[in-house]
Amino acid sequence: MGIHILTLCYLIASVTFILGLKMLSHPTTARKGNLVAALGMAISIFGTIFLFEHRVDGESAHLHNLPLIFAALFIGSAIGFVSAKKIQMTAMPELVSLFNGMGGACAMLISVIEFYHYQFTATPSPNDVLYLTHKLSTLSILAITSGLVIGSISFSGSIIAWGKLRGVVKDRVFKGQRALNMLLLIVLVSSVVILVGITPSVSYVSTESIDPLNAISQTFQYISNLHIYLFYGILALSLIYGVLFVFPIGGADMPVVISLLNSFTGVAAACAGFVYNNQAMLTGGILVGAAGTLLTILMCKAMNRSLLNVIVGSFGGDAAGAAAS
Amino acid sequence: MHTFLDFFHQHVEIIYIVILSVFLGIEVIGRVPSVLHTPLMSGANAIHGVVVIGAIIVTGQAQPDNYPALILGFLAVLLGTLNVVGGFVVTDRMLEMFKKKK
Numbered sequence: 001m002g003i004h005i006l007t008l009c010y011l012i013a014s015v016t017f018i019l020g021l022k023m024l025s026h027p028t029t030a031r032k033g034n035l036v037a038a039l040g041m042a043i044s045i046f047g048t049i050f051l052f053e054h055r056v057d058g059e060s061a062h063l064h065n066l067p068l069i070f071a072a073l074f075i076g077s078a079i080g081f082v083s084a085k086k087i088q089m090t091a092m093p094e095l096v097s098l099f100n101g102m103g104g105a106c107a108m109l110i111s112v113i114e115f116y117h118y119q120f121t122a123t124p125s126p127n128d129v130l131y132l133t134h135k136l137s138t139l140s141i142l143a144i145t146s147g148l149v150i151g152s153i154s155f156s157g158s159i160i161a162w163g164k165l166r167g168v169v170k171d172r173v174f175k176g177q178r179a180l181n182m183l184l185l186i187v188l189v190s191s192v193v194i195l196v197g198i199t200p201s202v203s204y205v206s207t208e209s210i211d212p213l214n215a216i217s218q219t220f221q222y223i224s225n226l227h228i229y230l231f232y233g234i235l236a237l238s239l240i241y242g243v244l245f246v247f248p249i250g251g252a253d254m255p256v257v258i259s260l261l262n263s264f265t266g267v268a269a270a271c272a273g274f275v276y277n278n279q280a281m282l283t284g285g286i287l288v289g290a291a292g293t294l295l296t297i298l299m300c301k302a303m304n305r306s307l308l309n310v311i312v313g314s315f316g317g318d319a320a321g322a323a324a325s
Numbered sequence: 326m327h328t329f330l331d332f333f334h335q336h337v338e339i340i341y342i343v344i345l346s347v348f349l350g351i352e353v354i355g356r357v358p359s360v361l362h363t364p365l366m367s368g369a370n371a372i373h374g375v376v377v378i379g380a381i382i383v384t385g386q387a388q389p390d391n392y393p394a395l396i397l398g399f400l401a402v403l404l405g406t407l408n409v410v411g412g413f414v415v416t417d418r419m420l421e422m423f424k425k426k427k
Contacts, residue, residue, distance in 0.1 A: 017375075020368065020372065021354055021369065021372070022354075025365055027361060030361060030365075031420040033368070034368050034416045034420060037368065037371065037413070041372070048381050048382065063381070064385055064389065065389065068384060069402055072403040073403075075406075076403040079411075080409070080410035080412075080414065084411045084415040084418065085414060087415065089418075095415055096363075096415060099407060099411045099412050100408070102407045102411075103370070103408035106376050106404045107376050109380065113383045113387070116397070255362075265373045268373075269375055269376035274339065276379055281376060282342055283342060283346050284375035286346035287346050287349060287350040287369075287372070288369045288370075288373040291354045292366070292373075295354060295357070295366055298362065
């Protein structure tokens, strides 16, 4: 029963996100649109806390660790509310960037925790094995790793953008920066491909029809040390890439970059939504990813520049280009 | 080829949701006036805070003695909430300022 109401909650949330974005793009309804989206968010968050069910020992159970979750919700709300209320009008963009980074970090941490669960295959209880075998498919590792990469880039990039707007971080340009970024990106993508490639596909294994003993011997080979090194290597590379990506971009272009990172976090949220097969996260994330990308392009247009110009045509890009030629 | 078709068949609903959401996201903000760019960015920033749901699920599923997962989960929920609450409040303040100017 509860899980059905929760599905309805997610539907309501998805609709409010769409309505909210729609109303936010008209001057007369913008403020109301923000409230509508916030209401949908509250419904989906409290619905998840009280109605979400998962399988433990073949029986459905509600979420536990509720005191911990409420403590985190309370502290997060308090800090978020106070800092948003107290901030100077002129400092708002940097706060948006900081909040965006927090969202990226959240997506990154979700991926890390999900992967951490998989690491515990050495001494599995039968239930763990069922859970792992069921969930560790090529697809879920792809979703987890994508969430990790995009979330981490968004996190470290947003922190640098925040630092730049505050004037703490200066534009850093050095020779061959563009080439280094390209190289890093290639290494990053190939690491993800390798990690996904060495994970055998075990999707479609149903929890009922599996033989636990057999499953234990199977899961042993799923997570090797190579998996673990690759995963945390990818985490580190993504964080570094986020920093290097934002470093050379000029201070005046910062709003565009924040908007771009904003749409990144949206995609990261959608990846996490895929891991949990959660419609509210999927629609919310993809909506923001798509709308954010368009908004980034519109912002560039408003400044009479192209997106490519902002990203690679910055001073750093020019310097690297000049050095190359 | 077969794996691909199989994959498509298994996840056809999600694929539909993703594709339609992409078009919807583009369509829905298509005619935003440039004065609203920053508030809209801030509002979208708050909406992707929906990722906090995933953090709540992963924390709620963690075994009570799995401290690394609990600590990271606590952090994830905290940061996600910061994103959601801070995002909506700061957007509201931006738009409030907007109204006064008018």
